[in-house]
Amino acid sequence: MATETQDFTPTEDAVREALATVDDPEIHRPITDLGMVKSIAISPDGAVDVGVYLTVSGCPLRDTITSRVTEAVRRVPGVTGVSVELDVMSDEQRRELAASLRGGKAEREIPFAQPGSLTRVYCVASGKGGVGKSSVTVNLAAALAAQGLKVGVVDADIYGHSVPRMLGADGRPTQVEDMIMPPSSFGVKVISIGMFTPGNSPVVWRGPMLHRALQQFLADVYWGDLDVLLLDLPPGTGDIAISVAQLIPNAEILVVTTPQQAAAEVAERAGSIAVQTHQKIVGVIENMSGMPCPHCDEMVDVFGTGGGKQVAEGLTRTTGAEVPVLGGIPIDIRMREGGDEGKPVVLSDPDSPAGAALHKIASKLGERQRGLSGMSLGLTPSNKF
Numbered sequence: 013m014a015t016e017t018q019d020f021t022p023t024e025d026a027v028r029e030a031l032a033t034v035d036d037p038e039i040h041r042p043i044t045d046l047g048m049v050k051s052i053a054i055s056p057d058g059a060v061d062v063g064v065y066l067t068v069s070g071c072p073l074r075d076t077i078t079s080r081v082t083e084a085v086r087r088v089p090g091v092t093g094v095s096v097e098l099d100v101m102s103d104e105q106r107r108e109l110a111a112s113l114r115g116g117k118a119e120r121e122i123p124f125a126q127p128g129s130l131t132r133v134y135c136v137a138s139g140k141g142g143v144g145k146s147s148v149t150v151n152l153a154a155a156l157a158a159q160g161l162k163v164g165v166v167d168a169d170i171y172g173h174s175v176p177r178m179l180g181a182d183g184r185p186t187q188v189e190d191m192i193m194p195p196s197s198f199g200v201k202v203i204s205i206g207m208f209t210p211g212n213s214p215v216v217w218r219g220p221m222l223h224r225a226l227q228q229f230l231a232d233v234y235w236g237d238l239d240v241l242l243l244d245l246p247p248g249t250g251d252i253a254i255s256v257a258q259l260i261p262n263a264e265i266l267v268v269t270t271p272q273q274a275a276a277e278v279a280e281r282a283g284s285i286a287v288q289t290h291q292k293i294v295g296v297i298e299n300m301s302g303m304p305c306p307h308c309d310e311m312v313d314v315f316g317t318g319g320g321k322q323v324a325e326g327l328t329r330t331t332g333a334e335v336p337v338l339g340g341i342p343i344d345i346r347m348r349e350g351g352d353e354g355k356p357v358v359l360s361d362p363d364s365p366a367g368a369a370l371h372k373i374a375s376k377l378g379e380r381q382r383g384l385s386g387m388s389l390g391l392t393p394s395n396k397f
């Protein structure tokens with residue numbers, strides 16, 4: 013069959029320019045910057061063949077990449093057809109990519125711990141388990157992402173990891189050399205030990221292994237440029253809280269409690285670890301603060317009242333710095349359902365009592381400027397505790 017020549021044949025530059033608009037779905041950077049464009053061949057009839065390198069063989073997002081490339085190139089004037097041929101990077105190419113993602117640094121370092129980091133890191137802590145710490149974390153993350161911020165979540169609740177399910181992010185992360193690409197859901201990048209354990213098997217790890225896992229989550233995961241990173245800590249004052257303080261001295265603490273006095277006392281103990289670790293406490297969130305009566309809408313104080321205020325006052329006394337109550341979140345069945353269904357209530361029902369309360373707290377956190385002013389310089393000697 014004779015090849016038809018047309019008057020206007022697209023140039024390689026025009027095709028490359030179109031490819032520069034295609035982001036890798038996991039790394040969120042143009043494929044042209046990532047060395048993923050293997051070849052471009054243009055026939056006189058305007059048909060374009062593009063060779064694309066995948067970072068790993070069996071890449072789960074191969075179809076997404078193919079369709080993004082096809083769509084982008086098809087829009088170039090003069091293009092009559094697009095075919096995409098996939099190949100896989102060599103070990104050498106992967107090493108180069110991993111190094112370039114790390115900004116050319118061979119050493120793994122935690123980007124958020126660098127004195128110049130502009131990412132705000134919040135550790136969400138609680139005294140007792142089951143007070144809604146993970147639910148609050150994922151909802152704040154989704155609400156902050158909905159405000160347009162770049163948000164990441166580390167599920168550091170290594171024993172009771174529930175964040176991926178609550179965010180509907182249950183995919184397995186792709187690995188490029190020793191870099192891990194975090195799955196993202198509702199615009200929130202998320203990483204959890206649950207993504208690396210087969211099935212629902214329990215994780216029985218000792219302190220040093222937990223420290224290592226956390227370090228990997230912070231240094232080996234490709235987070236990109238984040239405005240906010242939230243860490244869901246295990247309940248209580250454990251090894252992980254100390255590890256976080258050592259790894260990211262700039263991290264600030266958000267304490268979640270219920271209104272119950274007994275829960276408040278434990279939450280206050282968990283929060284006061286900040287005194288030893290020299291971290292700042294951003295504030296206290298009171299979860300399960302009453303429930304609107306389904307018949308008359310009057311608030312029923314299921315877990316009593318005053319826990320959030322008690323913790324905030326206690327922590328203000330112990331730390332010597334003003335610790336505010338950032339807000340109260342009522343008991344709301346939609347919040348529990350959202351967690352079970354993997355769609356945070358702040359998105360599925362933003363005007364519900366819990367959704368609205370969480371959005372209000374997220375706005376307070378979102379208003380805090382990205383930047384270095386008022387932040388610790390990370391100079392606390394890590395062997396002090």
Ligand SMILES: Nc1ncnc2c1ncn2[C@@H]1O[C@H](COP(=O)(O)OP(=O)(O)OP(=O)(O)O)[C@@H](O)[C@H]1O
Pocket residue numbers: 138140141142143144145146147148169172174246247299300341342343344345346347348349351352366
């Ligand atoms: N305000 C709320 N209204 C209704 N249900 C809630 C609320 N907050 C949390 N829940 C539900 O309470 C249960 C416990 O919440 P969650 O798992 O977030 O607690 P946690 O403090 O992270 O627990 P742990 O630290 O033990 O993992 C979940 O089923 C969650 O959906």
